Amino acid sequence: VRTSMSFPDQLLKLAVEVAEEAARLIVERRRGQITVADTKSTITDVVTAVDRESEELIRARVLAARPDDSFLGEEGDDVNGTSGVRWVVDPIDGTVNYLYDLPTYAVSIAVEVDGETVAGVVVDAPKGEVFTATKGGGAFVDGKPIRVSGETELAKALVGTGFGYDPARRQVQAEVVQQLITKVRDIRRIGVGAIDLCYVACGRLDVVYERGLNPWDYGAGALIAAEAGAAVGGLNGAPVSPEMSIAATPALFDPFHDLIAAANPLRA
Ligand code: IPD
Ligand code: CA
Ligand code: CA
Ligand code: CA
Incomplete structure (x- = not known):
C-alpha cells in the first residue's frame, strides 16, 4: 500500500x-x-x-x-x-x-x-x-x-503535582508543597502523571512538576506538552528524567524552577 x-x-x-x-x-x-x-x-x-x-x-x-x-x-x-x-x-x-x-x-x-x-x-x-x-x-x-495557557504570573498559576510511593521522598515532597502553596493560585493532585502533562498542554493547568516519574509516566505527556508550546525540563538545565519533570508555560518555567529548586527537592 x-x-x-x-x-x-x-x-x-x-x-x-x-x-x-x-x-x-x-x-x-x-x-x-x-x-x-x-x-x-x-x-x-x-x-x-x-x-x-x-x-x-x-x-x-x-x-x-x-x-x-x-x-x-x-x-x-x-x-x-x-x-x-x-x-x-x-x-x-x-x-x-x-x-x-x-x-x-x-x-x-x-x-x-x-x-x-x-x-x-x-x-x-x-x-x-x-x-x-x-x-x-x-x-x-x-x-x-492544543496550546498551553498564556499565564505569566506565578501568583495566578494553577500547579499540578504528584507524590511517589517512598515515605522519605513523600515527606520531602510535602515540604516542597508547603513552600509553594502560598505563592501560586492553587495546587492539584489529579493522580495521573500523564494527564497532568496533557493538562498543561491544553491550558487546564499552568505548571506541573513531579519528582520520581518514570519514562512510562512522562514519555508521551512530555512530548505532548512540548509540542503544545510548554517549556519542559528538569532541574538546572537537565532534561526531564525520573529525578525531576517540570512542564510550564514559557514565561513560568524559570520562576517556577527557581522556586522549587530553592525548596531543595532532592534531599531524599
Ligand atoms: C502514578 C501516577 C501518579 C504519580 C505517581 C505515579 P501509576 O502512576 O502517575 O499521578 O504521582 O508518581 O507512579 O502507578 O498509577 O501508574
Ligand atoms: Ca504511571
Ligand atoms: Ca501504571
Ligand atoms: Ca503503578
Missing part, C-alpha cells in the same frame, strides 16, 4: 489504535470488582490484575504489528528488539484512582526512534479524550490543535 504518512505518523496511528483498545478494556473491566492483586515498592504502591491485562494486550498488539521493536511496560515487560523503535507504555496511569473508581485514569504510549520520543498518545479512558503529538507535528486533543 502506498502511503504519504511520515514514519512518526505511522507509529502514532498504531499507538492510538492500541491505546484506545486498551482504554476500552480497562473501562469495561471497571464495571466489575477491582481488587489489589499485589503491592510493589510499598503498601501504597498497588497493582491490579487489569494493569497487567492491559499491558499484555498492548504488548501483544504492538509486537504483532511490529515484531522487531523493543517494548518497555511498567508492569515488567522489557523486550529488546532490533529495529531501533521502542514502545514505552503505562497500561493504567492512575491505578489508585482506578481502584477507587475516581473517573480519571489513562493509557499512555510513547514511541521512541533511536532513543528520541517521536510520537505519543495519552487516552483519558473514562472521559474518552485522546491527546496526541508527533515530534515537530504539534499536539492535539481529539484531533484539534
Whole structure:
C-alpha cells in the first residue's frame, strides 16, 4: 500500500489504535470488582490484575504489528528488539484512582526512534479524550490543535503535582508543597502523571512538576506538552528524567524552577 504518512505518523496511528483498545478494556473491566492483586515498592504502591491485562494486550498488539521493536511496560515487560523503535507504555496511569473508581485514569504510549520520543498518545479512558503529538507535528486533543495557557504570573498559576510511593521522598515532597502553596493560585493532585502533562498542554493547568516519574509516566505527556508550546525540563538545565519533570508555560518555567529548586527537592 502506498502511503504519504511520515514514519512518526505511522507509529502514532498504531499507538492510538492500541491505546484506545486498551482504554476500552480497562473501562469495561471497571464495571466489575477491582481488587489489589499485589503491592510493589510499598503498601501504597498497588497493582491490579487489569494493569497487567492491559499491558499484555498492548504488548501483544504492538509486537504483532511490529515484531522487531523493543517494548518497555511498567508492569515488567522489557523486550529488546532490533529495529531501533521502542514502545514505552503505562497500561493504567492512575491505578489508585482506578481502584477507587475516581473517573480519571489513562493509557499512555510513547514511541521512541533511536532513543528520541517521536510520537505519543495519552487516552483519558473514562472521559474518552485522546491527546496526541508527533515530534515537530504539534499536539492535539481529539484531533484539534492544543496550546498551553498564556499565564505569566506565578501568583495566578494553577500547579499540578504528584507524590511517589517512598515515605522519605513523600515527606520531602510535602515540604516542597508547603513552600509553594502560598505563592501560586492553587495546587492539584489529579493522580495521573500523564494527564497532568496533557493538562498543561491544553491550558487546564499552568505548571506541573513531579519528582520520581518514570519514562512510562512522562514519555508521551512530555512530548505532548512540548509540542503544545510548554517549556519542559528538569532541574538546572537537565532534561526531564525520573529525578525531576517540570512542564510550564514559557514565561513560568524559570520562576517556577527557581522556586522549587530553592525548596531543595532532592534531599531524599
Ligand atoms: C502514578 C501516577 C501518579 C504519580 C505517581 C505515579 P501509576 O502512576 O502517575 O499521578 O504521582 O508518581 O507512579 O502507578 O498509577 O501508574
Ligand atoms: Ca503503578
Ligand atoms: Ca504511571
Ligand atoms: Ca501504571
